[in-house]
Amino acid sequence: RSDCYSASATLVKVEDGPKVLEYRAEGSTDAYKVATFALGCFWGGELEFMRQNGVVGTKVGYTQGEKDEPTYKEVCSGTTGHTEAIMVTYDPSVISYEELVKLAMDRLGDNKYLLNQVGNDRGTQYRHGVYYHDNEQMQVAKAIVGSFGSDCETECLPASKFWDAEEYHQQYLLKGGQSARKGDDSPIRCYG
Numbered sequence: 001r002s003d004c005y006s007a008s009a010t011l012v013k014v015e016d017g018p019k020v021l022e023y024r025a026e027g028s029t030d031a032y033k034v035a036t037f038a039l040g041c042f043w044g045g046e047l048e049f050m051r052q053n054g055v056v057g058t059k060v061g062y063t064q065g066e067k068d069e070p071t072y073k074e075v076c077s078g079t080t081g082h083t084e085a086i087m088v089t090y091d092p093s094v095i096s097y098e099e100l101v102k103l104a105m106d107r108l109g110d111n112k113y114l115l116n117q118v119g120n121d122r123g124t125q126y127r128h129g130v131y132y133h134d135n136e137q138m139q140v141a142k143a144i145v146g147s148f149g150s151d152c153e154t155e156c157l158p159a160s161k162f163w164d165a166e167e168y169h170q171q172y173l174l175k176g177g178q179s180a181r182k183g184d185d186s187p188i189r190c191y192g
């Protein structure tokens with residue numbers, strides 16, 4: 001049995017389980033757009049986005065910090081200013097930016113009211129945010145994040161430089177055997 005996952009118009013074929021033959025998500029093309037979100041640990045958020053119709057690629061990394069080319073260890077130290085993030089490449093004719101932002105905020109649940117924390121993960125590297133890439137995204141992001149009131153701790157800022165996380169973090173939960181099938185709503189289990 002085969003499942004396919006498309007990343008930035010490059011077909012990534014997954015055969016006989018979760019073996020990832022190729023990973024590539026290099027940003028948008030004329031047909032695709034990019035969105036960036038921080039939702040705590042990036043593994044679960046990435047898998048959630050991978051399951052959405054219209055999402056053609058994902059990658060995890062670090063953003064909103066000061067240091068060039070940070071490592072996971074450096075980001076976890078809390079000294080670089082980065083947060084763990086997911087860059088999502090999507091087809092706006094299939095899924096809108098508004099739908100992606102709503103999905104991100106739904107995934108956060110009540111964590112959106114906690115500063116620098118999602119679940120048991122605490123620290124500035126786990127702060128949550130919606131990082132917009134253009135004026136249109138800014139208007140949508142600010143409206144949705146703002147709708148949760150002044151107690152909402154989710155950042156809503158312009159996207160800054162995105163640094164890819166180490167390869168072992170990319171599609172981590174898919175590699176661990178969880179489904180990225182489009183439309184799958186089975187529970188996402190995060191583990192390290």
